[in-house]
Amino acid sequence: MASARDRILDAFEEVLLTEGERAATLDAVASRAGVSKGGLIYHFPSKDLLAHGLCERLTALAAEDAERMRASSEGPARYYIRSSRYLGTPFDRAFVGVARLHQGGVAEAVETIRTIERQWLEILATALHDDDAAHAIKLMGDGLYFQAVYGAGEFAATGGTTPQGDDDLDALLRVVDKIVG
Template identity: 55%
Template sequence: MSSARDRILDAYEELLALEGERYATLDAVAAKANVSKGGLLYHFPAKDELSNALCERLVALAAEDLDEMRSAAEGPARYYVRTSRYEGTALDRVLVAVSRLQQAGNPRARAAIEEASNNWLALLHAALGDLAMARAVKLIGDGLYYNALYRSVDGRPDPSAGDDELLAVIDRITGIAT
């Protein structure tokens, strides 16, 4: 069973992702988390603290993904592109929620997203040895992710057709013989 603090963060994350920052009020978060408003305020005395905790969650989950990317047998470039689909993972959910905070002008959200993005790019650059190549791989993955996110929000499944062909392109870009 998750702690009340985790349930509150989960509820805030879900409300942000589905309804937006305007509707993620403290009352709505408390109701969704099935805690009293006093219970919410015990864990997060201000809404900014709730937002900051969600940004910290993004940074932590992105760091875990970076570790997996770094140690992936297929290499960081293939890993990045292969995993660039919205699948409703914890990282996916928090990334969408923090993006909503960023859209509302939250500077901590912007910093958290930039940190994650810069770290992914830095790892690709270190692995590939060429910043332009790393940027190209990252933009391919980001484009796939955006397309998958758009389709999932719109209620349409995201077909994986063409993934093998894209991975073959990544292999050509990075000089990996298949």
């Protein structure tokens, strides 16, 4: 069974994704995690530390993802676009959660995202030997994350304005090849 700490972070993500940052109060998170507020506070003595916990989780998941990106058989560019779509993976959820946290005034959230973005760009530039192409592809990935942050969870509802289906992904990957080639 997952540790209470992890279950609380899961609940925090869940509320952030489905109801937004404003609704992610200690009460709401504790309730969703199935513990009392006091129980939550035992694991995360302050709300800042709860946010810090989610940032740490995201950073760890990002390191694993960067490794997969570097080692990808189809190349980092294609891997990056493929994985930038919102598919509800643990990484996706943590990323969107931290992105939403930013608005709460948590400075660490911006710094965490910025560090991850820097890493992606570096991997792309190294693999492609073309800074301009790397920038362009990085922007496309950011665009996909933009859609995720403004569409994931409850807010998603009626499908986005960007390609998320398999056909659209193939078309997008062809554009990537065109930029790279």
